[in-house]
Amino acid sequence: MEYWLKRILAAAVASLLIAGVGGVDLSDALIGPAAAQEKGNVPGKSLGTSSDSDLWRALRRGYRSDVPYRDKQKGVAIQSEGENWRNMRNGPLSVYGGWGLGGVIAVLAVFFLLRGRIRVEKGMSGRTVERFNGVERFAHWLTATSFIVLGLTGLNILYGRYVILPVIGPEAFSTLTLAGKYAHNFVSFAFMIGIVMIAVLWLRQNIPDRHDLAWVAKGGGMFTKGTHVSAKKFNAGQKVIFWAVILGGISISFSGLVLMFPFTIEAFGPSFALLNIFGFDLPTDLTSMQEMQLFQLWHALMGLVMIALIIAHIYIGTLGMVGAFDAMGSGQVDENWAREHHDLWLAELEPGAKSAGPSEAGDD
Amino acid sequence: MARMKFLCDAERCIECNACTVACKNEHEVPWGITRRRVVTINDGRPGERSISVACMHCSDAPCIAVCPVDCIYQTEDGVVLHSKDLCIGCGYCFYACPFGAPQYPQAGNYGSRGKMDKCTFCNGGPEEDHSDAEFQKYGRNRLAEGKLPLCAEMCSTKALLAGDGEKVSDIYRERVVARGFGSGAWGWGTAYQIKGGRI
Numbered sequence: 001m002e003y004w005l006k007r008i009l010a011a012a013v014a015s016l017l018i019a020g021v022g023g024v025d026l027s028d029a030l031i032g033p034a035a036a037q038e039k040g041n042v043p044g045k046s047l048g049t050s051s052d053s054d055l056w057r058a059l060r061r062g063y064r065s066d067v068p069y070r071d072k073q074k075g076v077a078i079q080s081e082g083e084n085w086r087n088m089r090n091g092p093l094s095v096y097g098g099w100g101l102g103g104v105i106a107v108l109a110v111f112f113l114l115r116g117r118i119r120v121e122k123g124m125s126g127r128t129v130e131r132f133n134g135v136e137r138f139a140h141w142l143t144a145t146s147f148i149v150l151g152l153t154g155l156n157i158l159y160g161r162y163v164i165l166p167v168i169g170p171e172a173f174s175t176l177t178l179a180g181k182y183a184h185n186f187v188s189f190a191f192m193i194g195i196v197m198i199a200v201l202w203l204r205q206n207i208p209d210r211h212d213l214a215w216v217a218k219g220g221g222m223f224t225k226g227t228h229v230s231a232k233k234f235n236a237g238q239k240v241i242f243w244a245v246i247l248g249g250i251s252i253s254f255s256g257l258v259l260m261f262p263f264t265i266e267a268f269g270p271s272f273a274l275l276n277i278f279g280f281d282l283p284t285d286l287t288s289m290q291e292m293q294l295f296q297l298w299h300a301l302m303g304l305v306m307i308a309l310i311i312a313h314i315y316i317g318t319l320g321m322v323g324a325f326d327a328m329g330s331g332q333v334d335e336n337w338a339r340e341h342h343d344l345w346l347a348e349l350e351p352g353a354k355s356a357g358p359s360e361a362g363d364d
Numbered sequence: 365m366a367r368m369k370f371l372c373d374a375e376r377c378i379e380c381n382a383c384t385v386a387c388k389n390e391h392e393v394p395w396g397i398t399r400r401r402v403v404t405i406n407d408g409r410p411g412e413r414s415i416s417v418a419c420m421h422c423s424d425a426p427c428i429a430v431c432p433v434d435c436i437y438q439t440e441d442g443v444v445l446h447s448k449d450l451c452i453g454c455g456y457c458f459y460a461c462p463f464g465a466p467q468y469p470q471a472g473n474y475g476s477r478g479k480m481d482k483c484t485f486c487n488g489g490p491e492e493d494h495s496d497a498e499f500q501k502y503g504r505n506r507l508a509e510g511k512l513p514l515c516a517e518m519c520s521t522k523a524l525l526a527g528d529g530e531k532v533s534d535i536y537r538e539r540v541v542a543r544g545f546g547s548g549a550w551g552w553g554t555a556y557q558i559k560g561g562r563i
Contacts, residue, residue: 055405055406055411055413056550058405059405059415059550060553060554063405065403065404065405065406065407066404066407067401067402067403067404069398069401073464074398074401074403074464075403076403076464077403077415077417077463077464077550077551078462078463078550078551078554079461079462079464080462080554082426082459082460082461082462083426083460083462083554085430085459085460086426086429086430086460089430090429090430156432157432157454158432160432160433161431161432161433161434165433165434170433170434170435170447170450171449171450173433174433174435174449174450174451174452177432177433177452178452181452181454262455289459292459293459296456296459
C-alpha cells in the first residue's frame with residue numbers, strides 16, 4: 001500500500017508542476033480566444049524569427065525540399081528553367097528552324113533554276129553496273145522511310161499546332177498527333193537499325209582521302225557544266241552526308257531514347273563537366289528536369305538540322321541529277337553516269353576496262 | 365470580371381495537408397496524383413515554412429504556350445483548364461510548368477503517360493457543367509455552383525486563399541500590415557507577372 005501511495009503522490013506533484021509551468025502560456029491564450037487572429041495576425045502571434053529573404057530566394061531559384069512523396073521532384077516549389085525551355089523552344093528553335101528549312105528549299109529552288117537537272121553529258125550508254133546491292137538498298141530505304149516518318153511527325157509536334165491544327169480542327173489534329181507520337185516512338189527503332197546497318201556497310205568507303213580535297217575545291221563539279229571530279233564509290237559530298245547521318249543519327253537516337261524514357265538518364269551534366277575542362281563555364285549540377293529540357297531542345301535541333309540536310313540529299317538524288325536515283329532504285333547505274341561521277345570506283349570494278357577519266361568526259 | 369488566383373500565406377500554413385486531402389476527395393483524383401501538395405522548407409529547423417503548391421493558373425501560362433495540340437486554355441476568369449480528350453500525354457506542359465502542376469496517371473515513356481491531370485481551380489473542364497463526363501475527367505465544378513476551391517475553403521488557418529485576385533490581395537495586404545512583415549506572396553511573381561518579354 002505504501003508503494004501505491006508514493007506513486008499517487010508523485011503523480012500529483014508532477015501534474016502540479018506541469019500545470020504550473022504550462023499555466024503561463026495557457027492563461028495568455030485563454031484571455032480572448034479570438035485575440036490571436038485579430039487584425040490579420042498570425043495565430044499564436046509568431047512574429048517570424050529572422051529575415052526570410054534568403055529562404056524565399058532559394059525557393060525562387062528551385063530549392064528542393066524533402067517531401068513525403070515517392071516523386072521527390074514534387075519538393076521543388078518553383079522551377080524557373082521551364083520558362084527558359086519554353087522561350088527557347090517557342091522562340092529561336094522554332095523561328096530559326098523554320099527559316100532554316102525554308103532557306104534550304106529556297107536555295108535548292110534557285111540552284112534548280114540556274115543549273116537545271118544535272119545530266120549525263122555523254123548520254124546514257126545503255127550498259128549498267130551494280131552500284132548498291134540488295135542489302136545496301138534495304139539499309140538505305142529502312143533508314144530513309146523511317147526518317148521521313150520521324151521527320152514529319154517531329155515537325156508536327158513543333159509546328160503542327162500552327163500549320164495543321166487550324167486546317168483540320170482540334171479533334172482530328174489531336175488524333176493525328178497522338179498517332180504520330182506512337183509512330184515516332186516505334187519507328188525510331190527501325191531508324192536505329194538502319195543507322196547501324198549503314199555504318200557497317202559503308203564506313204570503310206567513307207573514310208576521307210586525298211580525292212575529297214579536289215572535289216571540294218571544284219565544288220564537286222556541281223556548279224559548272226562539263227566539270228567532273230574524280231571520286232571513288234563516294235565523293236566528298238556523299239561522305240559529308242554519310243558522317244552527318246551516322247553522327248547525327250547516333251546523337252538523335254540517344255537523345256530520343258532519353259526522351260522516351262524520361263528522368264532515367266542524365267548526360268548533359270557530365271558532358272558540361274567535360275566541356276568545362278576546355279575553359280567553358282557551364283553548369284554541371286543539373287536537375288533531372290533540366291536534363292529533360294536540354295535533351296528536348298537538342299533532339300529538336302538535331303532533327304531540324306538533319307531534315308534540312310536530307311532535303312538537299314533527296315533533291316540531288318532525284319530531281320537534281322539524272323541517273324542518280326537508279327543507284328538506290330534498281331541498284332544499277334548507267335556506265336556513263338558512273339564514269340562521270342565515280343570514275344575511280346568504276347575503274348576498280350572493271351580492272352580490265354579502259355578508264356575514261358573525268359577530263360575526257362568534260363572535254364568537248 | 366474576376367481574375368481567379370491562389371495565394372498561400374507561408375506564415376500561416378501549418379502543413380496539415382488538409383488541402384491535399386480535400387482536393388483528392390472532392391474530385392476523386394486518381395491514385396498517385398496529388399493536384400495540390402504541401403512543400404515544407406527547413407523541415408524541423410528554425411525558420412521552417414510550409415507552402416501549399418498547385419497550379420497557379422498563370423497569366424501567360426507556359427503550359428498553354430508549349431502544348432503541341434493546344435489543348436490547354438484559359439477561361440474568362442483566368443482559370444487554366446485543359447481537354448483530356450485532346451491531350452496526347454507528351455509531358456511538355458510538365459517540363460514548362462514552374463509549379464510542377466501537370467501530372468500523369470502513369471510514369472511511363474513518351475507514349476504511355478496517359479492524359480495530363482492538374483488542378484482545375486474546382487472549375488471542371490470543357491464538358492458541360494455538372495455532367496458525369498466532366499466529373500469523371502476533371503472532378504467537381506464548384507465554380508459553376510458559385511463556390512470557391514475546396515482546398516482554400518477548408519484551410520484551417522486560412523493560409524490558403526483562393527478567389528478574385530484583388531480580394532485575395534486585399535486580405536493578404538491587411539495581414540501584412542497588421543503583422544508588420546510579409547513573406548511576399550510566394551509564386552505570384554512567377555505566375556502573374558510578365559515573363560519572357562511578353563504578357
